[in-house]
Amino acid sequence: MTTTEPPATARTRLSPEQRREQIIAAAQRLYAVQPYNQVSTSALAQEAGVTRGLIHHYFGDKRELFLAAMRESIVMPEPDLPYFPDLPTEQRVRLVVEWILDAASHYGQAWLNASGAANLHGESDVQAIIDEADERAARLTLDAIGLPDSAHLRVRLRALPPLFKSVGREWLQRHTMTREEAATLLTSTVLIFVEETR
Amino acid sequence: MTTTEPPATARTRLSPEQRREQIIAAAQRLYAVQPYNQVSTSALAQEAGVTRGLIHHYFGDKRELFLAAMRESIVMPEPDLPYFPDLPTEQRVRLVVEWILDAASHYGQAWLNASGAANLHGESDVQAIIDEADERAARLTLDAIGLPDSAHLRVRLRALPPLFKSVGREWLQRHTMTREEAATLLTSTVLIFVEETR
DNA sequence: CGGCTTATTGACAGTCTGCCAATAGCCTGC
DNA sequence: GCAGGCTATTGGCAGACTGTCAATAAGCCG
Numbered sequence A, B: 001m002t003t004t005e006p007p008a009t010a011r012t013r014l015s016p017e018q019r020r021e022q023i024i025a026a027a028q029r030l031y032a033v034q035p036y037n038q039v040s041t042s043a044l045a046q047e048a049g050v051t052r053g054l055i056h057h058y059f060g061d062k063r064e065l066f067l068a069a070m071r072e073s074i075v076m077p078e079p080d081l082p083y084f085p086d087l088p089t090e091q092r093v094r095l096v097v098e099w100i101l102d103a104a105s106h107y108g109q110a111w112l113n114a115s116g117a118a119n120l121h122g123e124s125d126v127q128a129i130i131d132e133a134d135e136r137a138a139r140l141t142l143d144a145i146g147l148p149d150s151a152h153l154r155v156r157l158r159a160l161p162p163l164f165k166s167v168g169r170e171w172l173q174r175h176t177m178t179r180e181e182a183a184t185l186l187t188s189t190v191l192i193f194v195e196e197t198r
Numbered sequence C: 001c002g003g004c005t006t007a008t009t010g011a012c013a014g015t016c017t018g019c020c021a022a023t024a025g026c027c028t029g030c
Numbered sequence D: 001g002c003a004g005g006c007t008a009t010t011g012g013c014a015g016a017c018t019g020t021c022a023a024t025a026a027g028c029c030g
Helices: A016-031 A041-048 A052-059 A062-073 A089-107 A109-115 A124-145 A151-157 A161-172 A179-194 B016-031 B041-048 B052-059 B062-073 B089-107 B109-115 B124-145 B151-157 B161-172 B179-194
Strands: none
Touching: A016 A041, A016 A052, A016 A062, A041 A052, A041 A062, A052 A062, A062 A124, A089 A124, A089 A161, A089 A179, A124 A151, A124 A161, A124 A179, A151 A179, A161 A179, A161 B161, A179 B179, B016 B041, B016 B052, B016 B062, B041 B052, B041 B062, B052 B062, B062 B124, B089 B124, B089 B161, B089 B179, B124 B151, B124 B161, B124 B179, B151 B179, B161 B179
16 A cells, blocks of 8 residues: 555654654554554554654664564453452452453453464564563462462463463354353363462 | 575476475474564575575465465374273373373474464464364364264364463473473363363 | 754665566477 | 477566665754
8 A cells, every 4th residue: 555645744743752652552553453564664654643764763673663562452451359358269260250251352352362362483572472461460360369479370370361362262253152151161270270289 | 694596406397296395394494493574585495495486386475385384384193092982081181181292292392383373463364274273183182082073062172272382381391380280280171171061 | 042952754775575478397299 | 219398497577665874853941
């Protein structure tokens, strides 16, 4: 698409933070629809209302902008769960799972894309970002359940987000699973993973 | 890297099948080390010992070659498990899980890269290939356990490969989990997923 | 209001991808 | 063993895209 620039409102000068956010927001909009290689820096610049040069000035690299956009797309929102210390673990876990599924159905496509996304063949930069997000999700989940934040439990829990995504996809996208079924399966699995049997 | 072509052995003419395989093999070698965007068609051609033009002739597109290479990297090998109809389900599942972990440790990095790979932001072509592989893995697993191939069970099981990958990564790459622990967690989870509670 | 800092631009060079006409292996029939 | 044809293979061309850099001007400060 080689469109000629619109009138191009006279050059305005923003603070670096504002500009960064503006550009990242534009990138998120585009990458939500098209994959990385099909989004040109020209398109990114146009969507953000700036010049290609500026993008490289702020992010140095097309890839770097992509990673920055992803880093912000992927954060799990802070759960605001009422905490019931008296409930048995199973029910607390169930509550957390329900909360995650709520968030999933709310964020929909975005969550599915982001949460379990991974890479293929050595795209380790993306993997690193996802790992960070999964680690954070593990901490949040442990906290929400009311379990101590032990290193060992976190290792186990951070393996789960990919499963949440794949199950979520069956439920939300393919409609091959009911929400009830998804919640039950995930609750049981989480319970297995937090059990301190060894 | 702008290297000048080596002496270039005189043009040899192969059957389309041979050539295709040769090119795909070369692509697999490169994509195992470098991500998609960092592998140029020139590099692919050079590794395969052919010209860029030929790659486009066979695959039409750089992307198409990538997908073909991936399709072949991702297939789960056919399990050759002895089948013990008398064992309880739990033990049969355990055997299958152990077999998968064996395969994982054998194929190592390749398996981890391929098995759970996914995409971000609308790279649906990759997702489609992974889905196919997961579906196949689900069928194989059901068969190995000795369960009937019902559509509903397959839906559940095809959600599991991502979990296998993430757990496998903790064990094989990060060494934060013992093989024993991974096997136990996965066995329990598979049991939950094949249980016909509803 | 004039000057300075620096955000922003525009153009340039190199690389890459996809396309297409030209070339030359290999096989077939004689 | 040789000529001819089919098609695998090549090389070069045009367009697009990425990254770099010096030049420009917007907004702040004295």
